[in-house]
Amino acid sequence: xxxxxxxxxxxxxxxxxxxxxxxxxxxxxxxxxxxxxxxxxxxxxxxxxxxxxxxxxxxxxxxxxxxxxxxxxxxxxxxxxxxxxxxxxxxxxxxxxxxxxxxxxxxxxxxxxxxxxxxxxxxxxxxxxxxxxxxxxxxxxxxxxxxxxxxxxxxxxxxxxxxxxxxxxxxxxxxxxxxxxxxxxxxxxxxxxxxxxxxxxxxxxxxxxxxxxxxxxxxxxxxxxxxxxxxxxxxxxxxxxxxxxxxxxxxxxxx
Amino acid sequence: xxxxxxxxxxxxxxxxxxxxxxxxxxxxxxxxxxxxxxxxxxxxxxxxxxxxxxxxxxxxxxxxxxxxxxxxxxxxxxxxxxxxxxxxxxxxxxxxxxxxxxxxxxxxxxxxxxxxxxxxxxxxxxxxxxxxxxxxxxxxxxxxxxxxxxxxxxxxxxxxxxxxxxxxxxxxxxxxxxxxxxxxxxxxxxxxxxxxxxxxxxxxxxxxxxxxxxxxxxxxxxxxxxxxxxxxxxxxxxxxxxxxxxxxxxxxxxxxxxxxxxxxxxxxxxxxxxxxxxxxxxxxxxxxxxxxxxxxxxxxxxxxxxxxxxxxx
Numbered sequence: 001x002x003x004x005x006x007x008x009x010x011x012x013x014x015x016x017x018x019x020x021x022x023x024x025x026x027x028x029x030x031x032x033x034x035x036x037x038x039x040x041x042x043x044x045x046x047x048x049x050x051x052x053x054x055x056x057x058x059x060x061x062x063x064x065x066x067x068x069x070x071x072x073x074x075x076x077x078x079x080x081x082x083x084x085x086x087x088x089x090x091x092x093x094x095x096x097x098x099x100x101x102x103x104x105x106x107x108x109x110x111x112x113x114x115x116x117x118x119x120x121x122x123x124x125x126x127x128x129x130x131x132x133x134x135x136x137x138x139x140x141x142x143x144x145x146x147x148x149x150x151x152x153x154x155x156x157x158x159x160x161x162x163x164x165x166x167x168x169x170x171x172x173x174x175x176x177x178x179x180x181x182x183x184x185x186x187x188x189x190x191x192x193x194x195x196x197x198x199x200x201x202x203x204x205x206x207x208x209x210x211x212x213x214x215x216x217x218x219x220x221x222x223x224x225x226x227x228x229x230x231x232x233x234x235x236x237x238x239x240x241x242x243x244x245x246x247x248x249x250x251x252x253x254x255x
Numbered sequence: 256x257x258x259x260x261x262x263x264x265x266x267x268x269x270x271x272x273x274x275x276x277x278x279x280x281x282x283x284x285x286x287x288x289x290x291x292x293x294x295x296x297x298x299x300x301x302x303x304x305x306x307x308x309x310x311x312x313x314x315x316x317x318x319x320x321x322x323x324x325x326x327x328x329x330x331x332x333x334x335x336x337x338x339x340x341x342x343x344x345x346x347x348x349x350x351x352x353x354x355x356x357x358x359x360x361x362x363x364x365x366x367x368x369x370x371x372x373x374x375x376x377x378x379x380x381x382x383x384x385x386x387x388x389x390x391x392x393x394x395x396x397x398x399x400x401x402x403x404x405x406x407x408x409x410x411x412x413x414x415x416x417x418x419x420x421x422x423x424x425x426x427x428x429x430x431x432x433x434x435x436x437x438x439x440x441x442x443x444x445x446x447x448x449x450x451x452x453x454x455x456x457x458x459x460x461x462x463x464x465x466x467x468x469x470x471x472x473x474x475x476x477x478x479x480x481x482x483x484x485x486x487x488x489x490x491x492x493x494x495x496x497x498x499x500x501x502x503x504x505x506x507x508x509x510x511x512x513x514x515x516x517x518x519x520x521x522x523x524x525x526x527x528x529x530x531x532x533x534x535x536x537x538x539x540x541x542x543x544x545x546x547x548x549x550x551x552x553x554x555x556x557x558x559x560x561x562x563x564x565x566x567x568x
Contacts, residue, residue: 066447085449086448086449087449087451091449096447100443102443102447102448103444104436104441104507106440106441106508107437111436111437115448115450116449116450117449118433124429125429126429126430126433
């Protein structure tokens with residue numbers, strides 16, 4: 001693991017799942033992201049922090065195909081990618097858990113797990129029973145034993161909804177997962193559960209990019225932490241070797 | 256609700272309870288039913304299609320013009336009825352595409368777009384025929400709307416019930432149907448999950464247009480003529496049937512079974528009122544109030560159901 005955290009990307013391990021080089025994006029005259037380079041590794045959690053407007057969401061949207069970059073390159077497992085739609089990025093194994101979680105309250109749990117990718121038989125008929133069983137299995141893996149896959153999502157608590165969104169990622173052989181503020185607005189015991197679920201993902205070999213405003217949480221969960229300030233990368237640090245103070249200075253652009 | 260109204264009518268006017276009149280209710284409901292199916296596809300995706308009754312009127316009229324054997328106003332093309340029907344369905348699909356173009360590509364509100372189309376296509380219908388009525392339609396063209404098996408069970412009733420069954424199946428068991436719920440419930444989530452939101456919405460509007468054209472064919476057959484005000488004002492009942500049947504105007508909620516009940520309820524009310532000894536001036540007022548009562552009753556049961564569900568969690 002030595003050298004993982006350094007600022008010079010060339011020295012990082014070749015096995016990086018995601019490599020981003022010089023990524024830039026502007027909306028009209030507003031620069032949202034400027035020349036950002038970093039890597040994310042399988043079996044690791046990368047913390048992504050920065051103030052509101054620092055470019056965190058833009059970064060996620062560029063990689064997941066919601067927006068197109070103006071400059072820069074993105075490599076997934078050494079293959080250059082430039083997704084046109086979220087559908088393409090999902091097919092490549094990239095999952096995003098948005099802050100508003102992108103769940104459909106009107107639908108049941110199992111259907112949200114399989115949203116946009118319903119399992120079908122040879123006649124094009126959806127396999128409801130199979131999906132309900134698979135969903136139950138996934139929820140169990142995430143420690144959500146009490147949650148029935150046929151409950152309507154609108155009736156769930158915030159933590160349970162996060163669990164549903166995460167179970168989606170588990171099922172689809174996801175290689176890279178972005179989690180935008182997964183612990184925001186949750187009760188304490190629910191936060192613990194979500195952090196456990198992140199650990200489950202990491203052990204399963206997924207590269208997790210974890211966005212949070214809670215620095216204690218990030219430092220406790222992430223292997224490395226990258227900091228954005230006004231669209232620019234101000235630093236990448238090994239979580240064990242940095243401090244909240246240093247991260248805050250990077251966030252303010254005064255490091 | 257349906258049962259209550261039926262019983263009420265039977266008590267007040269026992270003559271209504273005859274097979275002939277009940278079949279009559281079903282037959283008169285078939286056009287409304289076909290339009291309701293198209294509307295539900297759009298409503299589930301969180302959109303409206305107000306234009307379907309004008310699409311029905313316009314495609315029926317152009318179809319009748321193409322197929323009519325009357326030399327005074329017909330096209331004189333003498334096309335085979337089957338070709339004409341295919342052309343009508345294509346016109347319906349084209350109007351659906353046009354609606355979608357404004358709604359999806361230009362992002363104009365569906366309500367305004369289809370309201371304008373409702374007016375425009377009714378207008379085109381007037382202009383197209385100089386306000387003439389089209390008749391002298393060949394027997395094979397009017398068959399679907401006018402033929403009854405054994406003189407008792409109209410083909411149109413079989414068609415309309417069959418369409419409800421098929422469309423319910425589509426909603427429950429195909430990814431198109433399920434995607435409509437997701438799009439209507441949370442379009443951003445649907446898009447982020449990789450659902451082709453625009454394509455699904457386009458399909459819903461095309462289906463609505465084609466179903467309207469199909470309805471036009473059936474209605475032209477039943478009346479054996481097409482007038483310029485065919486199905487005019489039906490959009491109100493289409494919405495009422497959908498809402499009574501539990502379809503949410505906000506999208507993402509509902510099915511086909513409930514609205515089928517709504518369609519039959521409205522058919523019952525209309526037929527019931529027409530055989531009741533009341534002044535025809537009162538019919539619309541009574542109909543409006545009854546529909547309002549039905550919608551309110553449905554909403555009340557829904558509120559109680561929500562409370563019950565919340566209390567069991």
